[in-house]
Amino acid sequence: MKKAEVYVEASGISEVRRQAVEVTEGLKRMYFDVVRPLEADFLFNEFHSSPWGVGDFDARPSILLIGQYSTGKTSFIKFLIGRDFPGQRIGPEPTTDRFMAVMYGDQERCIPGNAAAAQADRPWTGLQKFGVEFLNRFECSEVPAPVLQEITLIDSPGILSGEKQRLQRGYDFVKVCRWFAERADKILLLFDAHKLDISDEFKRTIEGISFAHSKISVVLNKADMISHQELMRVYGALMWSLGKVMKTPEVARVYVGSFWENAKTDHIFVKLFQQERADLLSDLRTLPKASSMSKVNELVRRCRLLKVHICIINELKESMPSFFGKSKKTQELIENLGDIFLQVQKRHQLAVGDFPNLEDFKEKLNGFDFAKFKKMNTSKMDRLDHVLSFEIPKLINNMTEDSKGKVLNPFE
Amino acid sequence: MKKAEVYVEASGISEVRRQAVEVTEGLKRMYFDVVRPLEADFLFNEFHSSPWGVGDFDARPSILLIGQYSTGKTSFIKFLIGRDFPGQRIGPEPTTDRFMAVMYGDQERCIPGNAAAAQADRPWTGLQKFGVEFLNRFECSEVPAPVLQEITLIDSPGILSGEKQRLQRGYDFVKVCRWFAERADKILLLFDAHKLDISDEFKRTIEGISFAHSKISVVLNKADMISHQELMRVYGALMWSLGKVMKTPEVARVYVGSFWENAKTDHIFVKLFQQERADLLSDLRTLPKASSMSKVNELVRRCRLLKVHICIINELKESMPSFFGKSKKTQELIENLGDIFLQVQKRHQLAVGDFPNLEDFKEKLNGFDFAKFKKMNTSKMDRLDHVLSFEIPKLINNMTEDSKGKVLNPFE
Ligand SMILES: Nc1ncnc2c1ncn2[C@@H]1O[C@H](COP(=O)(O)OP(=O)(O)OP(=O)(O)O)[C@@H](O)[C@H]1O
Ligand SMILES: Nc1ncnc2c1ncn2[C@@H]1O[C@H](COP(=O)(O)OP(=O)(O)OP(=O)(O)O)[C@@H](O)[C@H]1O
Numbered sequence: 001m002k003k004a005e006v007y008v009e010a011s012g013i014s015e016v017r018r019q020a021v022e023v024t025e026g027l028k029r030m031y032f033d034v035v036r037p038l039e040a041d042f043l044f045n046e047f048h049s050s051p052w053g054v055g056d057f058d059a060r061p062s063i064l065l066i067g068q069y070s071t072g073k074t075s076f077i078k079f080l081i082g083r084d085f086p087g088q089r090i091g092p093e094p095t096t097d098r099f100m101a102v103m104y105g106d107q108e109r110c111i112p113g114n115a116a117a118a119q120a121d122r123p124w125t126g127l128q129k130f131g132v133e134f135l136n137r138f139e140c141s142e143v144p145a146p147v148l149q150e151i152t153l154i155d156s157p158g159i160l161s162g163e164k165q166r167l168q169r170g171y172d173f174v175k176v177c178r179w180f181a182e183r184a185d186k187i188l189l190l191f192d193a194h195k196l197d198i199s200d201e202f203k204r205t206i207e208g209i210s211f212a213h214s215k216i217s218v219v220l221n222k223a224d225m226i227s228h229q230e231l232m233r234v235y236g237a238l239m240w241s242l243g244k245v246m247k248t249p250e251v252a253r254v255y256v257g258s259f260w261e262n263a264k265t266d267h268i269f270v271k272l273f274q275q276e277r278a279d280l281l282s283d284l285r286t287l288p289k290a291s292s293m294s295k296v297n298e299l300v301r302r303c304r305l306l307k308v309h310i311c312i313i314n315e316l317k318e319s320m321p322s323f324f325g326k327s328k329k330t331q332e333l334i335e336n337l338g339d340i341f342l343q344v345q346k347r348h349q350l351a352v353g354d355f356p357n358l359e360d361f362k363e364k365l366n367g368f369d370f371a372k373f374k375k376m377n378t379s380k381m382d383r384l385d386h387v388l389s390f391e392i393p394k395l396i397n398n399m400t401e402d403s404k405g406k407v408l409n410p411f412e
Numbered sequence: 413m414k415k416a417e418v419y420v421e422a423s424g425i426s427e428v429r430r431q432a433v434e435v436t437e438g439l440k441r442m443y444f445d446v447v448r449p450l451e452a453d454f455l456f457n458e459f460h461s462s463p464w465g466v467g468d469f470d471a472r473p474s475i476l477l478i479g480q481y482s483t484g485k486t487s488f489i490k491f492l493i494g495r496d497f498p499g500q501r502i503g504p505e506p507t508t509d510r511f512m513a514v515m516y517g518d519q520e521r522c523i524p525g526n527a528a529a530a531q532a533d534r535p536w537t538g539l540q541k542f543g544v545e546f547l548n549r550f551e552c553s554e555v556p557a558p559v560l561q562e563i564t565l566i567d568s569p570g571i572l573s574g575e576k577q578r579l580q581r582g583y584d585f586v587k588v589c590r591w592f593a594e595r596a597d598k599i600l601l602l603f604d605a606h607k608l609d610i611s612d613e614f615k616r617t618i619e620g621i622s623f624a625h626s627k628i629s630v631v632l633n634k635a636d637m638i639s640h641q642e643l644m645r646v647y648g649a650l651m652w653s654l655g656k657v658m659k660t661p662e663v664a665r666v667y668v669g670s671f672w673e674n675a676k677t678d679h680i681f682v683k684l685f686q687q688e689r690a691d692l693l694s695d696l697r698t699l700p701k702a703s704s705m706s707k708v709n710e711l712v713r714r715c716r717l718l719k720v721h722i723c724i725i726n727e728l729k730e731s732m733p734s735f736f737g738k739s740k741k742t743q744e745l746i747e748n749l750g751d752i753f754l755q756v757q758k759r760h761q762l763a764v765g766d767f768p769n770l771e772d773f774k775e776k777l778n779g780f781d782f783a784k785f786k787k788m789n790t791s792k793m794d795r796l797d798h799v800l801s802f803e804i805p806k807l808i809n810n811m812t813e814d815s816k817g818k819v820l821n822p823f824e
């Protein structure tokens with residue numbers, strides 16, 4: 001295979017990127033202009049989740065790679081972005097000794113983990129809790145490779161067999177993998193067909209991230225290094241054991257092939273490998289679109305929750321006496337919150353599913369001074385409705401047919 | 413593929429058969445001339461297992477086929493023996509409605525289950541316990557196909573999805589499968605790549621016979637009916653689920669291909685299928701040899717147990733007083749049986765592992781009149797030693813190198 005940006009080759013990158021940017025910018029505008037001010041007025045964040053930052057919109061979908069050492073994780077990244085990247089180390093012995101976020105940058109540079117985790121506009125601040133031992137083993141590699149405008153790749157240190165590595169690490173490998181797995185849009189487990197091996201720690205890691213099973217795919221790499229009959233045995237053995245480790249009845253998708261630029265062309269199964277590679281690349285290519293759509297989805301969900309929240313608070317405020325007996329009335333209202341929910345739901349024709357949990361809400365209301373909430377402002381509410389009923393549907397309509405199919409349209 | 417006796421083609425059947433017959437006849441002679449009379453003299457069968465019959469020597473190794481309906485079990489048998497057999501029914505709907513033992517006979521004929529199970533010289537008497545409802549659904553099909561001189565094939569009714577079939581059967585399918593599985597030398601689980609399906613009952617059946625996992629192989633049949641990429645998915649899914657059902661860490665051997673005379677020749681994986689078929693046939697071909705060797709093995713084991721048994725009994729007899737105090741002495745001997753075992757072992761230089769369980773033996777001795785045992789006859793004992801030290805080793809040496817390799821030589 002020629003060295004080239006394989007991922008990009010057939011992806012029509014500019015169009016995808018253009019759309020992703022358009023969606024992101026649209027969502028940002030709606031959120032910061034309309035939604036966030038209302039959240040502040042009605043203390044939404046104290047009842048639901050914390051406000052979103054710019055980084056939450058800008059973050060690119062990420063792919064996490066995990067596997068035993070020398071299964072070809074780093075080579076896979078090099079193959080995907082079509083070039084070398086700063087800090088990349090490839091070799092037959094255990095080479096990558098740290099987690100590396102390979103991401104877009106105008107220039108090649110490496111940012112050490114401590115520095116990267118300290119920057120609030122980057123998505124790595126959460127990694128600080130794993131301590132300095134871990135941050136010393138974390139690095140961002142910025143590269144001006146076009147594919148990285150769409151996705152971020154997370155390389156990980158290869159897992160060795162035996163306990164020595166685990167004891168020497170100084171941080172909890174499985175927990176770190178869980179952290180990345182929660183945030184990843186795709187998790188690739190790499191296996192080496194030529195040396196199939198699932199160590200205890202790899203097994204524990206797979207178990208640890210199995211909550212994310214719908215995002216997990218498997219790559220059986222270096223498949224062209226063994227005969228086709230051997231490959232069937234190895235592949236069978238892999239599935240046999242994976243099924244036991246992953247517990248889920250749904251079978252993980254496995255891509256069988258050789259995922260680097262030197263794939264052989266004379267193997268009996270070469271056609272299979274080529275199709276598998278094409279499938280994997282096209283599956284990865286859907287990530288940015290799926291990620292755009294899921295961002296839209298999340299904003300819609302948040303707007304709905306917010307609307308219900310405001311209606312409830314407004315109902316409570318309006319029921320309060322102007323001068324005396326406020327605290328007694330507050331208690332009374334909290335006790336009858338169930339009825340108030342019903343009333344609000346009917347009056348504003350809201351979906352029951354958008355209401356918060358009754359008991360949780362009661363607890364949070366307790367001790368709140370209702371005077372702290374702003375008064376409902378009709379024009380602001382109209383703008384929220386406009387976002388929900390016009391702006392977001394318009395954004396979705398502008399996304400291509402193809403991308404719409406991938407994730408459920410939140411309006412359907 | 414041409415219609416031919418595929419199994420036979422490359423097996424050198426006459427040589428294998430000649431050897432098997434030679435071994436069987438040799439073993440029979442030793443057992444009935446030397447061993448069995450000694451067993452009778454020393455009531456061996458009351459302490460160990462019941463005496464062997466001619467049928468135990470003559471029985472051919474058997475292959476049991478199990479699978480959902482229409483996975484190609486009956487077609488597989490037809491393919492293996494290279495011809496049709498009486499009672500054979502093949503078709504896309506559920507066809508085989510009974511268990512069928514397809515075995516050698518000089519002429520084509522069907523023997524109904526009730527009759528077959530009533531004949532003491534056939535290995536089916538044990539099936540009577542499953543009742544007449546089952547025996548009505550059992551049949552022997554005798555065919556003069558050379559391959560059946562070496563092996564017997566057990567066809568089974570295909571399993572349907574859903575509970576209806578199970579409720580209507582009138583016998584316990586899983587238990588019957590267990591019975592055949594215990595006696596089989598190989599169990600083939602057939603799956604249809606084109607319509608992969610593991611019903612609850614098939615799952616229960618696999619679990620029920622999983623004690624015999626070392627004898628289980630899997631056939632992924634009709635593999636040429638789907639594309640190679642689909643096949644990889646199906647194969648992966650099969651292994652994923654089988655690993656969960658079979659529990660053992662060792663991966664079952666799966667033969668992927670199309671096992672009938674109409675296998676396609678234009679599939680991308682055709683070479684794989686051909687190799688897999690060759691592997692399966694050659695694995696099946698080892699069965700008669702392995703079975704001969706394991707018969708030898710069992711006889712050696714039995715001779716050793718017998719020798720130890722006779723030495724113990726003889727020691728006990730010799731310790732008895734001639735006239736008075738017999739019953740008191742008997743009790744005393746039983747209490748000190750441990751010491752007597754040690755004494756016997758040293759005097760005759762016997763292996764500790766050939767001694768029976770002390771407590772079991774004590775219990776069986778209780779209430780026995782030692783006078784019932786014959787006196788030890790030196791010339792008979794010498795013949796037993798001759799069998800162990802000369803005749804059996806000679807028999808083994810006459811078996812070809814190839815067959816010796818398959819099962820551990822009991823003398824090594
Ligand atoms: N598809 C492939 N087929 C054959 N060899 C490969 C393939 N991909 C990578 N290799 C070789 O395997 C070795 C390990 O590759 P690489 O360093 O990329 O693995 P890794 O999983 O990142 O290892 P580590 O866990 O140590 O970082 C290298 O020698 C590389 O050239
Ligand atoms: N290797 C094969 N490839 C494609 N079709 C096959 C193959 N083997 C058998 N068939 C077809 O599948 C159907 C079922 O075959 P068969 O009756 O042998 O299956 P079976 O497992 O014995 O079914 P049952 O459980 O009902 O007895 C038939 O139509 C047969 O021609």
Ligand SMILES: [Mg+2]
Pocket residue numbers: 073074075089090095096155156158
């Ligand atoms: Mg690496």
Ligand SMILES: [Mg+2]
Pocket residue numbers: 485486487501502507508567568570
């Ligand atoms: Mg059949």
